Amino acid sequence: MNWLDTIIQGVLLGGLYALFAAGLSLVFGIMRLVNLAHGDLIVLAAFLILALVTALGLNPFLATLVAIPIMFGLGWILQSQLLNRTLGPDILPPLLVTFGLSIVIQNALLEGFSADSRRITVGPLESATFALGPINIGVMPLLTFLSSVAVIIGLNQLFYRTSLGRAFRATSDDRVTAGLMGVRPDRIFATATGIAMVVVTIAALYLGTRANFDPTIGPARLIYAFEAVIIGGLGSLWGTLAGGVIIGVAQTLGAAVNPEWQILSGHIAFLAVLLFKPRGLFPRSAE
Amino acid sequence: MALLETRALTASYGDFQALFGVDMTLDVGETVAVVGANGAGKTTLMRSIAGVLRNGSDQIRFDNEPIGTLPAPEVVARGIAMVPEGRKLFPSLSVEENLLIGRYGRAVEGPWSLDAIYDLFPVLKDRRNSPGTALSGGQQQMVAIGRALMSNPRVLLCDEISLGLAPIVIRDIYAIFPRIRASGASIVIVEQDIGQALRVADRLYCLMEGRVTLEGPPAALSREAIHAAYFGASRS
Numbered sequence: 147m148n149w150l151d152t153i154i155q156g157v158l159l160g161g162l163y164a165l166f167a168a169g170l171s172l173v174f175g176i177m178r179l180v181n182l183a184h185g186d187l188i189v190l191a192a193f194l195i196l197a198l199v200t201a202l203g204l205n206p207f208l209a210t211l212v213a214i215p216i217m218f219g220l221g222w223i224l225q226s227q228l229l230n231r232t233l234g235p236d237i238l239p240p241l242l243v244t245f246g247l248s249i250v251i252q253n254a255l256l257e258g259f260s261a262d263s264r265r266i267t268v269g270p271l272e273s274a275t276f277a278l279g280p281i282n283i284g285v286m287p288l289l290t291f292l293s294s295v296a297v298i299i300g301l302n303q304l305f306y307r308t309s310l311g312r313a314f315r316a317t318s319d320d321r322v323t324a325g326l327m328g329v330r331p332d333r334i335f336a337t338a339t340g341i342a343m344v345v346v347t348i349a350a351l352y353l354g355t356r357a358n359f360d361p362t363i364g365p366a367r368l369i370y371a372f373e374a375v376i377i378g379g380l381g382s383l384w385g386t387l388a389g390g391v392i393i394g395v396a397q398t399l400g401a402a403v404n405p406e407w408q409i410l411s412g413h414i415a416f417l418a419v420l421l422f423k424p425r426g427l428f429p430r431s432a433e
Numbered sequence: 434m435a436l437l438e439t440r441a442l443t444a445s446y447g448d449f450q451a452l453f454g455v456d457m458t459l460d461v462g463e464t465v466a467v468v469g470a471n472g473a474g475k476t477t478l479m480r481s482i483a484g485v486l487r488n489g490s491d492q493i494r495f496d497n498e499p500i501g502t503l504p505a506p507e508v509v510a511r512g513i514a515m516v517p518e519g520r521k522l523f524p525s526l527s528v529e530e531n532l533l534i535g536r537y538g539r540a541v542e543g544p545w546s547l548d549a550i551y552d553l554f555p556v557l558k559d560r561r562n563s564p565g566t567a568l569s570g571g572q573q574q575m576v577a578i579g580r581a582l583m584s585n586p587r588v589l590l591c592d593e594i595s596l597g598l599a600p601i602v603i604r605d606i607y608a609i610f611p612r613i614r615a616s617g618a619s620i621v622i623v624e625q626d627i628g629q630a631l632r633v634a635d636r637l638y639c640l641m642e643g644r645v646t647l648e649g650p651p652a653a654l655s656r657e658a659i660h661a662a663y664f665g666a667s668r669s
Contacts, residue, residue, distance in 0.1 A: 315523065327535055
């Protein structure tokens with residue numbers, strides 16, 4: 147067994163988990179909303195890309211570019227018409243509503259696309275690899291990881307270099323005072339969810355090309371996303387990437403020892419981090 | 434004609450009524466002080482005007498238009514900016530970002546820009562990249578005032594800006610008010626500390642238990658009258 151190879155595959159897989167988690171982290175960081183339908187929204191985006199590929203004969207990457215504005219708009223409407231109404235001092239309504247939304251999305255996808263397991267094919271790229279010394283690296287896993295790094299860099303730039311990012315942080319700090327500055331919290335939240343859906347769409351491309359998916363797999367993706375966010379520390383985007391990588395490496399290491407241990411070892415790594423660093427590896431502030 | 438006017442303004446928090454028909458006017462270029470004891474309704478009055486609390490549409494008029502039901506972002510867009518009680522700087526933002534968010538989403542014309550604020554408070558330029566909350570109380574208050582000025586307001590509402598500050602710091606902060614007036618802004622100053630407010634104000638309103646108990650130019654009001662209106666001595 148080649149440990150280095152196993153670890154590198156795990157790091158690349160971690161990029162996928164970081165993509166699952168980045169949107170969740172963004173939304174939670176800005177409006178303290180835990181979106182339990184996040185995993186199902188990833189699956190929804192995967193079906194949207196698949197539909198664009200089959201109906202219009204588009205290349206999957208091109209289809210993703212088409213899906214991104216659609217998903218942004220969906221996120222905007224979802225937040226401004228539904229989720230904004232659930233936000234308040236009580237944390238239960240958003241949990242209940244997004245839990246219900248998760249069920250609605252799963253059943254709508256079941257109606258629309260059946261329970262068959264599907265896949266987005268990218269042709270020869272799927273199995274393309276190149277040798278890096280003794281290790282073979284898959285082109286798609288590498289693209290996944292590079293995309294996750296690009297997404298994290300992009301979100302950090304947006305957060306810390308733009309006027310919109312200032313408004314995100316100010317609204318997260320103090321919604322009422324942000325309103326006094328001319329910031330409209332409901333629009334800020336809608337924009338944030340729209341951006342989260344852009345990340346979700348990118349995650350969906352790599353989810354759908356990596357393995358088969360069907361309408362029921364969303365909640366499991368949500369678990370990985372949660373674990374990555376919490377390992378990294380709430381509010382830290384780079385921490386989220388680190389969290390994704392830790393789960394990815396733990397899973398491939400576990401699978402290398404015994405294929406049955408793949409999922410379990412990811413969860414154990416999460417529990418271990420929680421045991422020793424309950425606030426995650428890179429908590430943003432001492433709240 | 435008044436630039437800003439409240440007419441029989443009432444405001445409540447749930448079952449608790451905080452304002453009982455407050456009439457107040459602010460003319461162009463004027464500085465008005467609103468004084469009163471803790472719980473008199475001063476902050477409620479400011480929050481009502483700024484749009485944090487919703488009121489009857491016609492209870493607050495600005496530029497002869499009703500603004501009582503407008504939310505805060507629309508009120509500030511029309512030209513009423515507030516320095517909130519307790520400063521309320523954004524901890525996640527640097528000093529400069531705190532100032533910049535004061536004009537979020539708008540291109541505003543006027544005398545106040547980042548450079549003008551740094552000219553008014555030179556110490557902030559040296560600390561521009563520090564987190565807003567790492568500053569001393571007086572410097573934080575400068576940021577809060579600068580942040581409100583960045584929107585180039587026609588009316589500046591200052592809620593308890595001397596709260597928790599040392600007397601020498603309060604004097605420094607009040608020393609900049611002539612420059613703010615000279616920029617053309619009309620000002621409402623809310624204070625518990627009557628002394629400072631009387632020195633800069635053209636007119637004074639005294640609030641007690643949600644009602645105006647006294648009003649007039651400081652020179653025309655005796656210490657005894659203000660004392661009575663402030664503490665309610667004459668009513669007992």
